[in-house]
Structures are given as C-alpha cells and as structure tokens.
Amino acid sequence: MGTTANEEMNTFWAKNNKLNRPVSPHLTIYKWSLPMMMSITHRGTGVGLSGGISAFALLALVLPGNYPYYLDLIHSLSVGPALLSLAKFGIAFPVSYHTLNGIRHLFWDSGKGFKIPEVYRSGYVVIVLSILTSIAAIAYM
Numbered sequence: 001m002g003t004t005a006n007e008e009m010n011t012f013w014a015k016n017n018k019l020n021r022p023v024s025p026h027l028t029i030y031k032w033s034l035p036m037m038m039s040i041t042h043r044g045t046g047v048g049l050s051g052g053i054s055a056f057a058l059l060a061l062v063l064p065g066n067y068p069y070y071l072d073l074i075h076s077l078s079v080g081p082a083l084l085s086l087a088k089f090g091i092a093f094p095v096s097y098h099t100l101n102g103i104r105h106l107f108w109d110s111g112k113g114f115k116i117p118e119v120y121r122s123g124y125v126v127i128v129l130s131i132l133t134s135i136a137a138i139a140y141m
Contacts, residue, residue: 034119034120034124035123038101038123038126038127041097042102042105045094045097045101049094088137088138089134092133092134092137093134096129096130096133096134096137097126097127097130100126100129100133101130104123104126107122
C-alpha cells in the first residue's frame, strides 16, 4: 500500500529541517541589488500612497470641520522649519518616486531599457530626479 500525502509531506519537511534548509525562496539567499530595492520601493510607495489617499478621503468625510480648519491646526503646532521640511519631503518623495519609476516601467512596456546597464542607469536617474523634484516641491510649497 502506498504512502499518503500527509506522510509524504511529513517526510519532506523532516528532511528539510534535518538539513537546516530555509523555505525557498528566502530573502537571505539573494544578493541585494538596485533593481530589487527599487522594485520593492515602488510597490511600497504604491501601497503607501493608496492607503494615505484612502485614509485622507475617509477622514475628510467623517471628521468635523473643513480643510482650512485643519490647516490652521497644523500651523498652530509651531513645528520648526526643519521638521516641516522633513514632513513635506516625506509626502513629496513617494509621489515623485512612484511617478518617475512608473514612467520607467512604461518605457519597459515598450520594450526599451532591458539591458542590465540600462536598468541600472535608469534606476539612478529615477532616484536622482525623485530627490530633486521632491526638493523643488518643498521649495515651492
């Protein structure tokens, strides 16, 4: 009589535990690279921006008062210019990065920029332009 699926799985996991194998794929086996970090950051900024916009919209519906009231409330906190600039950068950078990296992905969709040097070059361009446009947005606000 043959073995059951449960017995097969138990044998498989016992062997992997005995050999101290990680569950694959496991992040510790990969060498981190710029494209990998940019991909993770692109996904993270997308999730963060979606969540932030959704939370802002929901709060705008349920909280009393209007936009000028909350803007005056923030101004009344009297935070220093360094903290205010940092907060503005924290808002501007994800928007800038996600937008510019999205444009990079559109170029990839057209079949351009897939060679490894081009991937790294376009990645560095996106990072630099994201920082510069975020600083410009802070200076403008």
